[in-house]
Amino acid sequence: MTKNAHKNMLYTGDCLYVMNGINSDSIDLIYLDPPFNSKRMYEAPVGSKAAGISFNDMWTWKDVDTEYLDQLIEEYPFMVQFIQTVGIIHGDGMKAYLTYMAQRIVVMKRILKPTGSFYLHCDPTASHYLKIICDRMFGKNNFKSEIIWKRSNPKNDSKGLGNNNDRILWYVMSKKYTWNKQYGPYEDAYIKKSYRYKDTDGRLFRPGPLDAKSLAGGGYEYEWNGRYHLWRLPKHKMQQLHDAKGIYYSSKGLANRKLYLDEAKGVPLQAIWNDIAYVKGNEDLGYPTQKPLALMHRIIKASSNEGDVVLDPFCGGATTCVAAQQLNRTSLGIDISEKSPRFLIERLQEDGGLLNNFGHTSQYPKRTDIKTEKKSKNVKETLFKEQKGKCKGCNEDFGIKNFEIDHIIPRDKNGPDCIENYQLLCGHCNRVKGNRPMAFLTMRINRINDDMNFKVSFDSGFE
Ligand SMILES: C[S@@+](CC[C@H](N)C(=O)[O-])C[C@H]1O[C@@H](n2cnc3c(N)ncnc32)[C@H](O)[C@@H]1O
Ligand SMILES: [Zn+2]
Structure with a gap:
């Protein structure tokens, strides 16, 4: 197992603020199953183990962390424009949802290792928009697959097609991504057609060639069971296989290897997954939209190694x-619901003592891969030089004494104490901005000087 700096942990809090405290390039695999923008409230059934747990999937601009908007606007202006356009078609709910997701996906990308993978579970409500956001963030060449997971048995929709599939968008960070090939089960029709033979002990098999005529590299020439051929195995190995009852002789006496169904790897995994059923029986704990363990096992095995x-x-x-x-693997979980930990702890307790090795906290972690610096005279002087003596808000020249150091992402949202997260504002701009994003301040300034254009019009969101 490789060493990593993390230990099994569950964080209670908004994943944006928690992830903001995780070091860059430190995560091997991210799977997320966020709300899908289904415009409803999810509640666990009364009487289920998860009773009392609920989460909201209705979105308004109030859900967007405006403090984190600046980063998105600065780094991805065209994506912001794209989200605005979708907002025109779908309304503010979709705009808020996509912005909320984009703000979090940016951070996920930062903390993933270059060998890492990202799996975003969603459904056709927003999968096509989320894909564009991910194409932009991870790079369109790092898109691997849109997995279609058949989530339920056929639905009886009297006025249309039963929508019973989810989407899982898979992206990688680079060409060096971790990948362990997985196999799925054969279709019944294939088994019926190919595994037509039954051994004395009832095991199904199919005959595989032992003669080497289709092989380019030659073989071993000798007579076996009255047939003179080029064989794939030397004669003594052929004898061993025969003695182990591993050879099937056709009606004409030709030797074939018995390839057993129960030893077959299966079909290399394709992008349509219809072999994993929705949670049922004991596994169903009633957590709203709970996903099956088998689904997670498949993704984790495919895109990570032990110790990751x-x-x-x-x-x-x-x-x-x-x-x-x-x-x-080492597991990090984050959920905003304060009720989740109780439920999760019970689940881990039941599961073979996994809990012994698990921590839970509502504190945000702190990055250790950046140089933390308290607000100081030195920091102020460095920023003053960087900003050429101008206020980041009103762009006016001031003497150094008139500047205040501002956290770009506020501390209560886990904004770090480091020079990258500091800027200088004049006292007036700092007061107007408060704990809000720069975009808010810019908008205010532009309203006062109405000859200036406020280019990134997230403004309706701030009303
Ligand atoms: C679809 S459920 C996940 C279900 C999970 N895959 C399972 O198998 O049980 C979505 C979860 O996201 C949580 N959530 C919503 N917004 C969040 C945020 N900003 N940070 C962390 N968790 C959040 C909700 O509380 C809810 O538990
Ligand atoms: Zn100013």
Whole structure:
């Protein structure tokens, strides 16, 4: 197992603020199953283990962390424009939802290792918009697959097609991504057609060639069972296989290897997954939209190795955390719901003592990969030089004494104490901005000087 700096942990809080305290390049795999913008409230059924747990999937601009908008506007202006355009078509709910997601995906990208993978679970409500956001953030060439997961049995929709599939968008950070090839089960029709033979012990098999005529590299020439051929195995190995009853002789006496169904790897995994059923029976704990462990096992096995760090920033009923621990990965889970931990702890307790190795906190972690610096005279002088003596808000020249050091992302949203997160504002601009983003301040300034254009019109959101 490789060493990593993380230990199994569940954080209660908004994943944006928690992830803001996680070091860059430190996570191997992120799977997220956030709300899908389904415009409803999810509640666990009364009487289920998760009773009392609920989460909201209705979006307004109030859900958007305006303090984090600046980063998005500065780094991804065209994506912001794209989200605004979608907002025109779909309304403010979708705009707020996509902005909320984009703000978090930016941070996920920062904390993933270059070998890492990102799996975003969503559904056709917004999957096509989320894909464009991810194409932009991860790079369109790092898109690997849109997995279609058949989530339920056929639905009887009297006025249309039963929408019973979810989407999982898979992106990688670079060409060096971790990948362990996975196999799915054969279709019944294929088994029926190919595995037509039954051994004395009832095991199904199909005959595989032992003669080497289709092989370019030659073989071993000798007579076996009255047939003179080029064979794939030397004669003594052929004898061993025969003695082990591993050879099937056709009616004409040709030797074939018995390839057993129960030893077959299966079909290399395709992008349509219809072999994993929705949670049922004992596994169903009633957590709203709980996902099956089998789904998580598949993703974790495919895109991480033992000892790797798996993060689920919207972990809900902790399916990912449990699956990751079962597979000897380090698991980090984050959920905003204060009721989740009780439920999660019970689940881990039941699961073979996994809890012993698990921490829970509502404190935000702090990055250790950046140089923290308290607000000081030196910091002020450095910023003063960088900003050429101008206020970041009104762009006016001031003497150094008139400047105040401002946290770009406020401390209560886990904004770090480091020079990258500081800027100088004149006293007036700092007062107007308060704990809000720069975009708010710019908008205020532009309203006063109405000859200036406020280019990034997130303004309706600030009303
Ligand atoms: C669809 S559920 C996840 C279900 C989970 N995959 C499972 O198998 O149980 C989405 C979860 O996201 C959480 N959530 C919503 N906004 C969040 C945020 N900003 N940060 C962390 N968790 C959040 C909700 O409380 C909810 O538990
Ligand atoms: Zn100013």
